Amino acid sequence: MLDLSLMLAAFADVFTPTNIMFILGGVILGQIVGAIPGLSIIMALAIAVPLTYGMDTLAAIAFLISVNKGGTVGGAVPAILLNVPGSAESAATTMDGHPMAKNGKPLKAMKYALYHSVTGDLASDIVLILLAAPLAVVALNMGPVEITALMILAFTVISGLVGDSMIKGLISAAFGILVATVGLDPGMATPRFTFGVLELYDGVPLTAVSIGALAMSGVLVGLLSMRGSDQKTQSSAISMKGRTREQSVVTFAEYWANRFVAVRAFFIGTVIGAIPGLGSTTAGFLSYSVNKQAAKDPEAFGTGDPRGIAASETANSAVVGANLIPLLTLGIPGNIAAALLVSAFIIHGIQPGPLLFEQQAQLVYGMFGAMLVANFCNLGVGQIGMRFWAMVVSAPGTVIYPAAMLLCFAGSFVITGASFGVYVMIVSAIFGYMMRAFGYSIVAFIVAFLLTPQLEGAVVRARLITNDDPAALLSHPIALALIAMSIGSIIYLGPRKKKKPLDGDLQAPTGQ
Amino acid sequence: MKILPSLFISMATVGMTAATAFADTCPADYPGGNINFLVGFGAGGGTDTVARRVASDIEAATGWTIVVDNRPGASGGVMARGLLDSEADGLTVGVVSNTTVAINPHTNADIGYTHEDFAYLGTGMVLNYGLVALADAPYGNLEEFVDFAREQGRATISVGASSHTIAVTALAEHFDVDLVAVPGQGSAAALQEALGGHVDATIQGAAHVPQIEAGAMVQLATLTANRASYAPDTMTAMESGVDLSIEGHIIFIMNGDTPADVQSCLADAIEAVTSSESYIEFLAGQSAVPGNMGPEGTAAWVADASAFYGDRLAQ
Numbered sequence: 001m002l003d004l005s006l007m008l009a010a011f012a013d014v015f016t017p018t019n020i021m022f023i024l025g026g027v028i029l030g031q032i033v034g035a036i037p038g039l040s041i042i043m044a045l046a047i048a049v050p051l052t053y054g055m056d057t058l059a060a061i062a063f064l065i066s067v068n069k070g071g072t073v074g075g076a077v078p079a080i081l082l083n084v085p086g087s088a089e090s091a092a093t094t095m096d097g098h099p100m101a102k103n104g105k106p107l108k109a110m111k112y113a114l115y116h117s118v119t120g121d122l123a124s125d126i127v128l129i130l131l132a133a134p135l136a137v138v139a140l141n142m143g144p145v146e147i148t149a150l151m152i153l154a155f156t157v158i159s160g161l162v163g164d165s166m167i168k169g170l171i172s173a174a175f176g177i178l179v180a181t182v183g184l185d186p187g188m189a190t191p192r193f194t195f196g197v198l199e200l201y202d203g204v205p206l207t208a209v210s211i212g213a214l215a216m217s218g219v220l221v222g223l224l225s226m227r228g229s230d231q232k233t234q235s236s237a238i239s240m241k242g243r244t245r246e247q248s249v250v251t252f253a254e255y256w257a258n259r260f261v262a263v264r265a266f267f268i269g270t271v272i273g274a275i276p277g278l279g280s281t282t283a284g285f286l287s288y289s290v291n292k293q294a295a296k297d298p299e300a301f302g303t304g305d306p307r308g309i310a311a312s313e314t315a316n317s318a319v320v321g322a323n324l325i326p327l328l329t330l331g332i333p334g335n336i337a338a339a340l341l342v343s344a345f346i347i348h349g350i351q352p353g354p355l356l357f358e359q360q361a362q363l364v365y366g367m368f369g370a371m372l373v374a375n376f377c378n379l380g381v382g383q384i385g386m387r388f389w390a391m392v393v394s395a396p397g398t399v400i401y402p403a404a405m406l407l408c409f410a411g412s413f414v415i416t417g418a419s420f421g422v423y424v425m426i427v428s429a430i431f432g433y434m435m436r437a438f439g440y441s442i443v444a445f446i447v448a449f450l451l452t453p454q455l456e457g458a459v460v461r462a463r464l465i466t467n468d469d470p471a472a473l474l475s476h477p478i479a480l481a482l483i484a485m486s487i488g489s490i491i492y493l494g495p496r497k498k499k500k501p502l503d504g505d506l507q508a509p510t511g512q
Numbered sequence: 513m514k515i516l517p518s519l520f521i522s523m524a525t526v527g528m529t530a531a532t533a534f535a536d537t538c539p540a541d542y543p544g545g546n547i548n549f550l551v552g553f554g555a556g557g558g559t560d561t562v563a564r565r566v567a568s569d570i571e572a573a574t575g576w577t578i579v580v581d582n583r584p585g586a587s588g589g590v591m592a593r594g595l596l597d598s599e600a601d602g603l604t605v606g607v608v609s610n611t612t613v614a615i616n617p618h619t620n621a622d623i624g625y626t627h628e629d630f631a632y633l634g635t636g637m638v639l640n641y642g643l644v645a646l647a648d649a650p651y652g653n654l655e656e657f658v659d660f661a662r663e664q665g666r667a668t669i670s671v672g673a674s675s676h677t678i679a680v681t682a683l684a685e686h687f688d689v690d691l692v693a694v695p696g697q698g699s700a701a702a703l704q705e706a707l708g709g710h711v712d713a714t715i716q717g718a719a720h721v722p723q724i725e726a727g728a729m730v731q732l733a734t735l736t737a738n739r740a741s742y743a744p745d746t747m748t749a750m751e752s753g754v755d756l757s758i759e760g761h762i763i764f765i766m767n768g769d770t771p772a773d774v775q776s777c778l779a780d781a782i783e784a785v786t787s788s789e790s791y792i793e794f795l796a797g798q799s800a801v802p803g804n805m806g807p808e809g810t811a812a813w814v815a816d817a818s819a820f821y822g823d824r825l826a827q
Contacts, residue, residue, distance in 0.1 A: 040555075042554075042555050043555050043582075045555075046555035046560060046564065046582075047564075049561075049564075050564050050565060050568050139704075140704065140707055140708035140709075141708060142708070143705060143708050143709075143710030144694075144705065144710060145710075186695065187695065189619065189674065189695075191620075191622070194622070196622045197622075198585065198586050198589055198590050198593060198620075198622055198623065198624070199585055199586075199590055201585060201586035201589065201590075201620070201622075202584070202585050202586060276700060276701060276704055277697055277701055326704065330704070330707060331719065331722050331723070332700050332703055332704050332707070332719070333700055336554070336555070336557075339557070339700070340555075343561045346794075346797040346798050347794065347797070349793075349797050350797075351721070351722050351797060351798070351799070352722070353721075353722025353723060353725070353726055354722065354723060354726040354728050355722065355725065355726045416583075416584075416585070417581055417582055417583045417584075418583065418594075457696070457697065460695070461670075461694050461695070461696060461705075464668060464692050464693075464694045465668055465694060465710060465711060467666065467692075
């Protein structure tokens with residue numbers, strides 16, 4: 001299947017000065033856009049697609065893929081330094097990334113994020129290159145019945161996120177489910193809890209909720225803790241000064257220590273990425289939860305544990321390569337970024353579909369080569385970029401908090417293109433603040449909110465397809481296996497473990 | 513209010529019949545500022561792609577500045593309602609689908625507009641919907657598919673839009689057979705379910721064409737008035753005796769209070785773009801055609817479609 005001479009020719013296509021320049025430029029643009037919470041990679045790609053009209057096909061595709069890859073690295077930067085995710089997919093990175101930065105290791109946290117992000121990306125690209133066809137078959141077998149079972153399994157991991165009180169954790173998750181039911185129901189399109197507000201028909205926007213509940217509420221806690229304190233002794237929220245080598249460098253031993261976490265995260269990210277429509281935010285949170293449950297000392301997660309960063313960043317980056325599996329093998333875009341790649345292909349007269357490999361093999365292999373090159377550019381640009389970002393946030397809290405607040409407002413405005421997102425963000429911030437104050441897990445809330453629409457849609461479709469006949473389950477062995485795993489997950493990983501009250505999302509950003 | 517659109521239509525007709533007269537009707541000082549294209553759907557979708565392409569082509573041809581912005585929500589409904597509050601100065605254009613203007617007002621009590629509240633500038637792309645199934649399914653045309661459904665007791669069809677659900681209901685009623693529409697998140701998800709064999713067929717606009725060319729899928733019926741160019745042997749639903757013809761259009765709209773001469777500026781510009789060779793080629797890559805119906809044709813088509821969907825949904 002792999003034609004070596006064709007691959008070599010295709011890789012040679014990539015190594016032209018023009019292509020390398022576009023890849024480098026794309027990565028830099030992606031990292032900057034990803035790092036600014038107000039700007040989304042999707043918007044950057046949508047604007048960039050028409051610009052590639054005059055470019056050579058391979059250069060155009062390589063440029064767009066590089067922007068996308070840069071974005072997955074960039075999003076982690078503000079998540080770690082400001083506790084504000086640059087994009088929704090890096091929301092899970094805030095949970096350990098920001099505490100580690102506050103512990104005096106901001107550069108180290110960013111390096112963990114960068115290395116694991118690039119590792120996840122690279123590994124999923126290799127899987128895409130070698131195993132796209134068999135994985136596409138697996139993904140096609142995931143119908144509504146199987147997705148329902150997968151979502152049930154995903155819900156069981158919430159039990160690992162509930163914090164010190166199971167009852168409070170379940171209340172948080174139930175609240176997330178309630179908020180997720182706002183909008184048109186997926187079966188009959190009947191409005192629920194919309195109260196005549198047209199903007200709520202598509203549900204409460206996820207990014208605005210996560211910015212409000214995770215980031216803005218943290219800014220509120222930080223601002224309140226600054227009240228009355230002496231301005232002169234008020235130091236930076238994150239100090240970049242006086243750091244030792246141990247605090248700013250990630251050794252190979254430290255990186256290698258996370259290998260089991262990274263493998264689990266990579267597996268989760270690749271599977272979720274290969275199935276259209278689930279997305280990298282889901283992958284990040286799921287991986288974080290699974291790895292926290294699997295750890296011997298789950299209470300360390302949330303206090304600045306490198307495993308938390310590795311879990312989130314490896315998984316959300318692994319989605320990027322895997323998302324292209326359904327696109328390249330079947331012509332089905334797995335997410336919006338892949339859909340934009342389709343329009344770039346189309347602009348250059350290529351219609352992605354089942355015949356893409358046969359008709360455009362050299363281009364596809366060239367694209368693979370560009371992806372590999374882009375990963376290394378990502379690493380290099382990230383290494384240099386983080387020093388710049390670190391300088392930006394070395395400012396005192398009186399500067400950092402208002403800046404973070406501005407980003408929260410801008411980010412939630414851009415999502416809806418109107419003030420509606422800002423209102424949602426403010427309301428979520430107030431709820432998030434109260435949840436922190438009373439010890440309810442915000443992460444359990446967000447994960448339940450994120451998974452519910454996918455579970456509900458799958459249940460509706462599964463019921464229609466099986467005609468409400470439970471016996472039909474017997475012809476879905478994958479679904480049965482997933483349900484058995486869910487039961488096992490509840491029994492062996494669930495309430496049995498008593499967690500200590502150290503959940504990261506319950507901590508104020510300026511605890512010390 | 514209700515008289516105004518027909519007045520615009522008659523003025524636009526004059527413009528259509530004599531292109532030079534059309535140019536005269538556009539005020540010389542237009543636009544006098546940036547033009548805003550508000551897309552009623554998210555970045556990266558089909559509507560967004562067409563809006564951005566048309567905007568950049570108009571910019572190149574006229575030198576005007578067009579800012580494209582996404583205002584997703586309620587199938588374009590959030591943007592369309594906001595458009596009615598915008599100034600009727602011809603600088604704010606909505607880019608929507610037929611669902612926004614012809615279906616939303618019937619299904620959505622809070623929408624606050626009808627199709628008559630807007631001025632129509634033209635259309636940018638027509639999707640020729642088809643009923644498609646896996647090539648190795650035990651049916652290769654509509655008749656065999658209906659027989660299969662009758663034998664099995666039911667058949668499932670994955671759909672990506674509410675107009676498709678209406679088409680499934682119409683087919684089921686006509687043949688008196690149990691056809692179940694399985695609603696999903698857009699047509700890509702619907703296609704995936706059909707390719708995985710989880711449903712018996714799907715309704716698609718364009719994404720299925722490469723599958724047909726690769727021999728993976730077969731078109732059971734074409735749901736538009738004319739046969740599809742990529743499946744010339746497949747009969748239309750109308751040829752099979754079903755009174756059903758659905759098309760998807762990407763439509764350019766404005767606040768209905770906009771003066772007719774100002775409307776003509778952009779209607780003219782859109783007409784020029786959609787008839788250009790490079791634009792037609794761009795759509796051909798997506799197995800689609802512009803099918804621009806012009807201002808009065810679009811208004812008439814939307815009125816017809818609205819009446820059709822209103823009838824079907826009232827049942």
